[in-house]
Amino acid sequence: MSETKTKAMSQLLQPIKQIVTPDILSCAPETPVFEAARRMAETRCGSIIVMNETGEALGIWTETDALKVDFSDEKSCRQPISEVMSQPVVTLTGEMTVHDATGVFRKNNIRHALVSDGKQYLGVVSVTDIIFNHGAEAFLGLKRLDALELTPAGVIDAGADIRDAINRMRALTVDALGVRFADGSHGILTQRDVIRLLAQGGRASTAGEASSATLLSLPASTSLLQARRLLIQHQVRHLGVLDNAGQLAHIVGLGDILQNIEHEFVLELHHALRERDEALLRSRQSLLLADKVFESTLEGILITDGYGIIRSVNPAFTRITGYSAEEAIGQTPAILKSGKQAPEFYEHLWNNLKKEGFWQGEVINRRKNGLLYTEHLSITGIRDESGGFANYVAVFSDITQRKQAEERLHFLANHDALTGLPNRTLFIEKLQMAVMHAKSNHQRCALLFIDLDRFKLVNDTLGHHAGDELLCEIAEGLRRSVPADGTVARLSGDEFIILLENVGTVQQVASQAQAVLDQISGETVVSGQEVFVSASVGISMYPEDGTSADTLLVNADTAMYRAKERGKNTFQFYTADMNARAP
Template identity: 50%
Template sequence: MHHHTLDVEIGRLISGPLLDCPPSTPIRDAARRMAERRCSAIVVTDGGRPVGIWTEHDALAVDDDQAASHRPIETVMSRPVRTLPASTRLGDAAVHFRSERVRHCLVVDDEGKSLGILTQTDLVMSQGPEFFLRMKRIESATLSIPSVIDAALPTADALRLMREQQMSAIVVAYGPGEYGILTERDVIRLVAAGQLHGPVGEHASRPLRALPRQQSLYAARQYLLENRLRHVGVHDEDGRLVGLLDLSGILSNIEYEYVRELQTALRERDEALVQSRANLRLADRVLESTHDAVMITDLEGGILRVNPAFTRLTGYAAEEAVGANARLLSSGRQSATFYRDMWHELREKGHWKGEIWNRRKDGALYLEYLSISTIRDPDGNCTHYAAIFTDITQRRQAEERLAWLATHDALTGLPNRTLFTERLDQSIARARRSGKRVAVMFVDLDRFKLINDTMGHSVGDEALAVIASRLKHAVRETDTVARLGGDEFTLLIEDIDDIRHVGQIAQSLMEQVGAAIHRGEHLLFVTPSIGISMYPDDALDGRRLLMQADHAMYEAKDAGKNSFRFFTAPMTSSAMERIRLESELHNALLSNELVLYYQPEFDVKTGEIVGVEALVRWQHPQRGLVAPDQFIPIAEESALIVPIGAWVLREACRQARAWLDEGFDFGRMSVNLSGRQCRHDGFLLELSNILSETGLPASRLQFELVESMAMMTGGGGIETLLHELAARGISLAIDDFGTGYSSFTYLQALPVDTLKVDRSFVAGIGSDDGNGSSGGTIVRAIVAMAKSLGLAVVAEGVETEQQMRFLAATGCDRAQGFLLARPMPAREMRRAAWRLAA
């Protein structure tokens, strides 16, 4: 509150027009004009310019003779005239009045033109000092001890006394306790009237008005204001006159308070300055240590300051950058439009963010993420720009690499299935408009697995890279060559006018791909089998074209490899049915059309359930229940067996856990495992996740593998996997045993605990005494061999009581078949178990 009270500009305190007169004006006329206007000073002007000032105080020097009062004013005026600008603060003016010992000051505007007179009275009577005056009593002010003169003293002597003692008023005593007062204002009135003679008592104002000294200075000021006085007597509690209070006494109080206020303001400013410096030091430390480059420029882009990170990023030292223009970093990669838009946004919004290419000192280009902000002064005017930027070149390269990998094969650099499918759809759309043909070629490398198995995967990868390059150079730039995975490639040939041209391309591919590959001292020969389908001849959508080319490729393989085949209509009877089934099988997984049936295994001696085999069925919306032998081979060929196998495993484990929770002890849950599943990289992780999610103990799970798969040698991949499964406590069974390559010595090396005798041998058990049939002989031999190896034996496909008796007599452990229980849904399983037990 204090600061605002003394913050008023003095230009606002001037009231009324300026009283002035020419230098030749007689003193008496000047005094008369002052008396009429009740002004305490008159400014002497010459040609509109102030040259001097004559005040009430100067009037004390006028003698009591007619000649004196008719002299021109310029002979008695004070010079030069003191001036203050109109913008001067009230408090500053108060200090100026005191230090210069003046009671009047001329107020001028910015051009030096006179606006009016500011007096001591104006300062005291203004609103500014009210706060201080309310807090102070009269007795705290500077009181002048009154000079008291007798009423009979000649007026001239009284004026001389006032002049000598620098008094603005003198007290006149008339009798005991009766006082009057003669002031400078009274003197002006007397000069104007020419009445400076006679005793002073005749000219003094009486009685002298007085106030008690306990009253506030504010009350004293109001009293003077209301009574148009500039002096008031001060009496004590007994009514004795103890002093004379005038405006200068009040003003000295205001000055003191103002100086104190000024000191407080200066102290606060110093404290703020210290805090500001601390903040600046902290900001400097942040600027120096941040990893982001910082550059501060003026409005024209001139660099004013940079930080160490700027030097590290751009290569320019601070002394090289400061003083230069920010264009120093320009790469030339951005257009004029780019910069125009950037500056427009910066001016409109006050900030801009984005990516921009710039150039280092050594000429290298880099991509930066740049943020520019406008810095404004307290009035909101834009003064500087602050740019913060960081190098994102490597990050962008990594992002681009990831984006590239999402659509390309890492080994060969060719497009992958995703990008090929996208381009195939686009080429069909173009061909539809142009009326031209599109060819899709499916290339599979013959006996490529042999290279991997005999010479290792690194040699295989080198061969794939060479073949990819040959395929790419065998077709036009506008055609697409892709690697779908493994040794499978696809080609997309556009703008075909004549189908014979496609045959020529295929012939050329066979020659180029089939050429020997030199690797050190070795020569590798890899031949391709190529299947071809045409748009719009064979199909109208990309997926069907790809499937048809795939099937045509298998036709080429069946015809003896190293050849090419076009997809032909006669294939439609059996091959198209396979294509249709494969397509529907894709949807079966998505639409939850697969279901599990369960067939129990029984202990031959006790008749108890000792295991359950999970068998997948396809509940087709049109075809009804599709048997596994109709769709599992298709799933194996198309690699759909991997997701189907994962679904079967998860569902079987879930059901097994549910039965255990219900108290139904079914023994072990048996699930068929295909070769493709075993070779799938993520199989073990998937198995761990399924057992963890379902909560089924590994000891309750059995995998069944077909004999040919279990006996595969070379590479050791399957063997390693089987040992890993056994180590986890999972039971392993050989399914359809006896139909394949039965190596008992190799069987000993595998962690297998169960053999399942193929149903064909069980069916061959004769109707005689059970000793003469070929089936019976083989079953007896398998059981004997299994016992010697410590393996359990399960007979599959038991359909007659006679077969069951033979198996019991032979010592076969378990049996499974329609005689005992058909495959059934889970909900029927427990009812059947109770029925069978009974």
């Protein structure tokens, strides 16, 4: 059985509880629609669960439901969420497999569901969660966008009234529209943008003003795997598809990818499952035949008796672990233990095997030479005539390099390539979390927006290489000058930003800002040339200068420009009163 098929089958049998999002966004039945929308917009969540005082789920309201709101009627925006929610909430058991959950989503035409263990809610699972954990990378790499059955893109002019745009989305039953600007470029208006507008009280605007971003577009010859990577990298849910003339032809989203590949992918998984069952049946009938299968597979395989004693291993087992057949046979799989899993982990594994006859998951083990590796492991029990387990068959793949590559890609997607600092995407996420934490704990936090003075002169006179060298030195200096619980990020060019959480007085923030200026200001040598460096710092405070991440960022930027107007190499608070109180 191929490695791709084994991984696909493992993903198919994965319990839905392993991919659930544990944080449940909820509200009371009497919550106004615009308030529910505001919470969804702040948390970038696609649904909100309506619960009563005892924590029982009464209904669900999603981004799709937001399209039904009449933006021209203020009462519609303020009506209780209980009057427009969908009910009852589809609830899945945590032990349901990903494959079965996919069927429930398709049958009920839903995108979100609650997950329960029978006693309490474990969280919410969405179509996005299923796609990201479907294990379809190899399949996606073979399919192209032009192979999908996509409907033509819905496009509206940027100057169109937002209410007309929403009506267009309703009429076309789509979750996103292309927005055409006068210069020929395209933005995108999504259900999430509608939620954001509704959170602001349903005030009407044009489609262009409401669109959230520039529409990222790809040629139709792009593979689905490349498309999905771009969606994840830019944290968006839609991409434009261009025809041969370079014109916008379609808008594709994660839902389209799932809808168009599900049938073929599930068939592939069923085929893999059938192959595995047949191979295990043959192994019961003839260990000699099983040995031949073991010889040809790239996956490590070991067979134990009912007591867990190793009776047979294949060459791939030796290649991955370093233990020869002679060294492994007669031992237990404990020879591979790394100590990274707690005893409870193995207790759960064996309880599951004895109860269900199957277990799968990721395990960190240790090779004979002492090096750690990560494996994807599936164990199947083989029953004898009496119904007891006579053997256990373990099949595993070394996924260490894949895990390292995934971690590297995740780091690159969230960090600045030059300085290694968090980039704008990661910083906004941290800022949003900090604002929520500060609000819950009645704390203050501060943003320090830093812009280097006359940085362009360094680039123009010494070259971009020297400019990059200077930026790296500045980044390292900021790391040293900021408290351990602070966050330093590079937004773009010569702009840096610092997040300080749980701050006390204005004077403390001013002192930190001065420390930043002292760290940056002065003469330094770049590419063998002495240059004088200084910076202007703008400061905004939560909650005094804003209660949202976007507002705090804009106000800190404004304060920075005030600092430049004062002559540079200084800091300015956004609020005049704080400037007066700063030493």
